[in-house]
Every structure is written in C-alpha cells, then in structure tokens.
Amino acid sequence: MAVLVGRNAPRLERFAAAELCRYMAELFGVQAAPGTDAPPGAQAVLLVGRPKTNPAVARAFANGGWPKLSEQGIMLKRLELAGEPALVAGGGSPVATMWAVYELVERWGVRYLVDRDVLPPKRPWPGLPEVNVVMEPNMRIRCWRLVNDLAHGPVSWSLAENRRFLRQMAKMKYNRVHASLWPSQPFVHYTFRGMEKPPGVLYFGMRYPIDADTIGGEKFAGMTEFTNPEFVGAGSAEELRRRAIRLVRGILGEARRLGMQIGLSVQPFEWPKEFMKVLPGSESAHQLGNLTAGPGRTQSLEDPLLGEMIATIVRAYIETYPDIDLLHVGTPEHRGWIGQAEEAYRRLDERYRLSDLGSYEQLCATAQSRTTFPGGGQRVERMLKGDLAALWLFDSLLRDKQLLRRPDGGSDIKIVYNGVVAELFPLVARMVPPGGEVLSFIDYTASRQLHQRELLRQVPPRHVPASLIFTLADDNVGVLPQLA
Template identity: 35%
Template structure:
C-alpha cells in the first residue's frame, strides 16, 4: 500500500498521545508504505484511525456507545470498513491503545528496540472489538540501585529510552532506589552537613589498558563509576549531577503519565553522621561500610531528630514523586529494643492475645528458609517490630505525613521476608495511610515456596504490592529466567487483592522473553509463560525457532531455581572469585548442574542459529544470548577450577600445591575467554559495567592472588632448602 491513512485526533492531544501517534505513523510507513496523516476530521474514502480519550468529542462522535473505561482502561474497536477506534480512559491509556494497535500489525516491543515483521502483508483495519483493563494495577520498573550490572550506571539517555520502551509495553510506573551514600539528597544534622558520596558501594574497580574489552567501555575513565560523574570529586558537584540524573528519570516517567516512586532507607546515614546518633553500630553491616545506624533505643531524641531532618529534606527535594517508599534495612540492627517495642505496639493497637512476643519469636526461630538461617530471621523480626513501633510514633510526633498529603504523596513501607509473622496484623501497626510492599524472599522461586504468606495480608485494609525478582544480584551476571514462578506468585497476588508489582532486576539484555509474558499477563491472566514465549520467539527469531528456543528457556528456568537455592556464585563484589584460593572448600556440585544446563542451552541456541532463516532481529538477539551463555559456561569453569585449586593449595604436599597453581592458571584462561566473549556483545551500560567489574573480580584479583601464592611457595621452598 502507498495510499493515505488518516489519524483523527482532537484539537489539543496530550504529549504522550502525540508521541504514540508519531510512533504509529512511523510503523505504518515502514510496514505498509502508508502515508499516515494527522487530521482533525476524517474525509473521503481513506481508512481512519480515531485516537483519543473516552471524553474527547471526536471519540464520542465516532462511537456514542462507549463502554465504561477505568483510568488505565483502553479499547480497540472496528467501527466500520474504514474506521477503527483506539481510545482510553486517560491520555496514557489512549497511547497504550495505539501501541496495542501496533502489536496487531505485528510490531513487538523489546527492552532495547522495536521489532517489525519483515512480511506484514497488506494494510488492513484489524477486525477487533476488545476492552483492556489491568489485572495488575501497578506495574513498575526500578530504575536505580547500586551494583555494577544494574541501572545505576545507565546514562540519562539510556534511562529515557528504556522508559519509552516499557511504556509501550503498558508498564505504568518507575521507581528510583536511593541508597544513603548516593548524592541526591542534601541535609544538615546538628551542624554537620552531608559531605561523602559514592556509587557501587565504593568498590574501586580499575579500568586500564589491560582490561579486556577496554574499547567498549567509557572513554577517559580509569575507575568505574557512573559516566556522568567521571571527574567529580566534591559533594556539591555530585549533588548537582545526581539531581539532574534522578530528576531526568522522574521527568521522563511523569511526561508519560506514569506513577513515580522514590525509595529510601531513612534509618541508615552516611558515616559523617555517626556522632549524631546515640549509639551507632560498631561493626560493618553493609557492603563498603559506608553507612551507620542507631543501635540504642530508636526513640532517643538524637535519632528522632536525625531521621526527621533527613526525611523532611527528602520531601522538600523529591516531593514531586507520587510515592515515597521507606525500605527497612536489609541487615537491621534494632533487635535490642524488641521487648519494649512489642509492648508499646500491643498497647497502642490493642492487638489480640494470640499475637504475643513468644509466638512471634518461635515462628522466626523455626524459619529455616531465610538465607542466613534462624538467627538472622529472629534478628530481623525483632528489628522489624522495633522499627515499625518507632515509625508509628515518629510520624505521629511531627507534620511529615501532612507534608506528604499536601503534595499527594503515597507513603509505603517495604518489609523484609523475615517480617512474615507480622503480616496478619501489619495493617494495624503501620502508620495511618501507609501501604506495604514485600518481596517475601530474595528470589521468585524462594517466594513461591512461601506463597501462603500472601493470604495473611489484609489487602482490604491497606495498599499492598509485591517486589518481584526477575534476577537476583547474588547470582551475578548469569542468565536467569524466573517466568514460571512469577506466574504463580503474581497469579496468587492478583486473586488476593494485591495491587501489583515493582520489579527487581539487574542487566536487561536477556529479559525480553520474561518481560513479554509479564507485559501481557498484567492485562490477561489467561496468558501462560509458554504462550508469551511462543509469540516472542516467533516474532523475534522466526517460526522455525519456536520449539527449540522455548526448550532453552525451560532449561534456564531449572538453572535459575538451582542458583536461587545457593544465592551465588558471581555476586559482583570484590574477592568473590579470589576467595576460593584462600581456603579449602569442596567443589560445589550444584553449580556443576547449572554448568551442564548452560552447555545444553548453548547447543539448543546453536541449533536455532543453524536454521538460517528468520527475521532481521534474529541474528543480533541470538548473538547476544549465545555470548551470555558462553560467558557463563567459562565463568563457571573458572569458578570450579578455583575451588579445586584452593583445595590443593591448602595441602601440605608440594606436588599438590604445584598442581593447585597450574589449576588456578587454567581458571584464569577460562576467565579471559569469558570476558572476551562478553566483550563481543555489549548492548548497554549494564553490560559495560559488568565487563569492567568482572575483569577485576574474575581476572585481576585472581592473578594477584596467584602471584601472592607464587611468592609464598617460593619463600617456603627457600626456608626448606636452608
């Protein structure tokens, strides 16, 4: 077709609708050669696409008998032979109707790109009359955190491009998770102003000429940090850059009518504020030892003043967000005041006798599913009680909630998995107006094993949403596919009245199959992971690839469950690989199973490549998958060999130690191959961050340890000879 298609809009369409129409015009031109023109009223015999909200006059004229639509609801309706209506209950929903129409023409939205069908056929108006209402009311992506392979290193341009893509997939919210050490909030406590800042938990990751893949990394950078912060030293300069970055992320979402959330940890402070606390922690409790927390009674005046000052600064500086989420610390230190806090909560909220301290602690002590075991579960439960009691009294004693109400901010508290004994009555002890969020556990498969906890939360009495893990950071830069378990978890949450989900993820290069399901199932609970996989693979890799690629994804689900159990092995922090040369430990068989799965998956993906045929999107996407799987195979070989080497080096026998040195050297050979393979396929800033980091963790630090062992063995030989 090379004729005209008319797109009928109202006199002043919202910017988000205009952008969607611009995308649609591009799709129609590229697919059908159509000249899509925007007009106020359609005329002649040209096909008409009528776009707008259900309140727009031109939409009402086109279809007087519109069904009732929620703010997120939208519809596609073929009116007659030449007219199709794409309407929504709001401007963002009208834009989603446009992108839904694009999908009907065969367009698929990936996290990095749009994929258009190579043979779309002739232009037509789809025969459709369908209303779309969300199953998951909140569908959020977390856009900022603090590990090397996540979005913390993304430039603003990549953030904006990503938000544009997830909006096309009908996700409706973004979250930025600001750690205490991030330079985005300025405040002064008792005469001390903020002065320290860092990213990546202050890990000093070197980038030099020996870094494999250096040419793919950021220029003029000799130490890994966010590219917008290269060369910045002072807190004031970092604050300016930080506000520009986070403000740009939130603005990109706000422009599309998306919900925005700023997540903070107000009970932890940068280390310059240690003297502002009554009894700050003595021992490090978080990576990098960059923060401090109160270990005395949380209600002491110094702590109350510090938290109030910081929280007020948060509202004043980021109060244009729709939601503030208070994250309770991952490694809390507030268990000492449990008895007093529980007595105060019980009295203030008239909790029934069946909820008693001994019963709560017994539940925690018997919880063997928590990483770290029962001692951690007990400490975290007691700390959660102390922190909830503190926060209830804290917000009752100031006007911060009034400040949030005046700005239309929704307050939320995220509880850790060990707070599960509190779930049946948590709605009674949260500060008034607060919602709750939880991940239940670190990973989705772990959360599914505790699925019954979702039933214990009274969603009729408060807002409740899930944090859903697509990838866990402890596993590191290995392929993770958790779609089947996500389907179980979100299906149960939806039936029980939970509002929706906030994603937890890191690198995005291999998330497209899972996201294809997540996007569709958020609107249609009948869509299975396999349904979504088949559609995704057919459009991206070709019809012939469907069965084989789906088998690979199924096997990766198995590998992910094994990795979830171990919560390892490539957590992207210093010493994660070198440590195996410093101790004797048996080779961990679970990772050998994962390695075998990856080998099988590589074979399946090679079969897909051998098919030859497929759409233009097949080759680059398949190359990325193969690169990621091959990296993982060599990384796990390196991991296994380092464990073998560590056992030999711990021996008293000279021959064992020499064998250990040779084995360690073989491990570095695999590490180099893994890094070269990764460097061949750099999709985004997450890949670049991972490449720089694993150069240090898998190679540079291991080579340093091998050199140290070589010196120790040489010294021992000299002593023996003498």
C-alpha cells in the same frame, strides 16, 4: 489513511497518535500524520482517544457502546465512521489510550524488549484488523525499580539510557517506577547537628579502574575509572551531587511524562557512618562496603537524636524530590536494632490492638519456624525484631512531625512500607496512613517465593494496596541461573 486525535487532547494522547503514525510507516510504509479531521477519500481512519477528548470518537459512539473502563482499561474496536472503515484505540485515561495504541502495534507483530523493538518484515498495508476487545489489568501496580547501587545495574546508566528503557517499559504497560537510593550515594544532601553528609559514592564504595589493559576499555571513552557517564569529569563533591540529583530528577521526570507514578525508595534507618560522631549509641551497619551506621542494638526508642536523624533524612529526600507520588520506606537488609523489639511490640499493641498476632514470644516463635528463608529462622526472627522497633519509631514520627508534607503545601506524599517481614503484615495493614501501600518482600527470587506460598496468602487486607517485589539480578543471583 487518517489518524485522528482531539484538537485539545491531552499530551499523552497526542504522543500516542504520533507513535501510531511512526509504527505504520515502519511496518507498512504508510505515511500519515495526526490530524483532527479525516481528509476526503481516506481509505481508513484510526481514532485515538476517548469521547471526552476526541470529537471523532464521540461521534463514533453517539448511539452508545463506549465500554465502562477503569483508568487502566483499554479498548480496540473496529467500526464505521461516516460509512468508512475505522478503528478506535482508546482507554479510560490518557495513559491507557497510549497503552491501547501499543497493544494494537503489538498485534501487528511488533515485540517490545527492554532495550529495543523487534519488528516483523515490512509488508503492504493489510487493512484495519477485525478487532473488538476490552482489557483490564489483573495487576493494578506494575512497577520497575531503578538506580540501585551495583555497578552492573541501572545506577550506571546515563539519563539517555534510562529514558530509552522507560519508553520500552511504557510500551509493556508498566505504570510505576521507583528509584532505589542508598544512604552513601550522592543523590541527596543534608546536615545533622552541624555535620554535612560526606561526599557520596557509588557501588558501595567499590572502585573499578580502567586502563590500557582493561578488556573493552575503548567503550568507556574518557573514563579512567568506571562510573555513570553523567558523572565523568565532575571536579568536586558538590558538582557530583548536582549531577546525581539532576540524573534522578531526569529519570523521574521521564517516567512522569510517560504517565507513570513515581517514587523513591529510601532507608532512613541507615546513614553514613561519619555521623556516629554526633549520634551517640549508633553502630556500624552490616552491609556491603561497610559505609553506613544505624541505631545501636539497644538504642532507646525515645532517643531524641535518633528521631531527629531519621526525620532529617526523610525531609531531605522529599525536599530534593518534591514531585514524587510515593515514598518507599525500608529497614536495613540486615537488621541491627533488635534490643528494643519487645518494648516496641508492647507499645504497638497498645496503639493497634494486636491480639490476633499473639504474644511477643509467640510472634518470635512463628518467625523462627520459617526455616526456608536464606539464613534460616534465626534471620527471620532478627528481621522481625528490627522491624518492630523501626515501625514503632517511624509511626510515631509520622504522627508528630508531618514527615510526608510537600514543600509547597500540597497533599502529603503517600507512604509505602517496603520489605517489612511477612509475619507483621497484619500490623502494617493497620499502620498504613490513608492512600498508603505495602511492598512485600517474601524472598529474593521467584522460585523461592513459590516455595513459600503460605506467606503469599497472608498479604495485607484488600483495603491496603499491596505489591510483591523479587530480584531479577543482584550481587549473588543473575537472570540465567533463575531461568535454568
């Protein structure tokens, strides 16, 4: 048995070949190691890669037949090579080749779960399967959100646990992750008007002591208070921050090694409430823990300190995590900056010609009519008003301050407008810079989204990549209730 990979193949293709050998040993007891040439007498040959990266694949398709594949397309094909049975697992890119190998392994009976593989009983080698498939994804963006801030979620996972999870996601052909970071957490640091960002906290400031009476406390060795294992023993706010940044960089680095795009989700319109001392007009935000502030209800669109604060936050994240592909920019879950909405709409109309959205009053009436959303039409209208002000200001900052430039001068980081109210999809489609995207939030759960199918038809035009996010587990909804 031979597994062939190109001598100068990309790292992911060499990794895929090693994974193929590992699974063959576990499933069939077949011992093989990746090589560049088939040994004499090999009963079967498995080729990993593409014609441009694996000379053996190029020979196998010397007379043509290699399919037209996108960067995400995969192929499994049974054929002969020098008169011997062979099978090619390849794709339109190194990561797609890896997906092709995992697709083959799945066809051998392995099932990938988020925490482990489920393998069928070990059996003798069955021979190469008769397979000839070309696959392209229906969904080009397949993303998982990590970090977050609830104690039962991934913010409590060690780096090792995150790496294990990401490797399972890669087997399921996920091609993107973004780390959702919250304003009060220790994952970034900055100074504004001479004031340093306060020490960060997890879990929206909630604390979970562990003592002798804690059921299962023995599972948390060394902890007197539940936290991320990476943070145990951090003796100062500075040490905690270093460990926190190292954790997120490690998560993003592992995702990158697995061929995924990486991004951050940030909330530049919220900041630790201690900054209210140096940012007049800001007000406490409505969010778990009561830890943050944001623009006051009637704070001016032209407030220079407000613009400076938002730019400071964005630049701090980019300078801390300069290798990200995408920056997801969101507005507060519970919008508070609503008093400038009408003026913001007027200015946006001047900039983007919004006659198809109707007047400001008509737009508000449309939002009020969406009564199926949790909180009813009044909450949707409030979201609309808050988003109008935030979009105008952020768009202005993008134009004036080069917010998305990389520290090393490379190409700008791409922006994803995250969770903008659905009634403003046509506006966001016009605002997105080249290469930008929209992440749409229709409602919290899959079933609630299906109850609002009319909004799903209003996704941004095709020239703007759009994806949809919904909740698997939150503080008020879990997996089991959704499956009931």
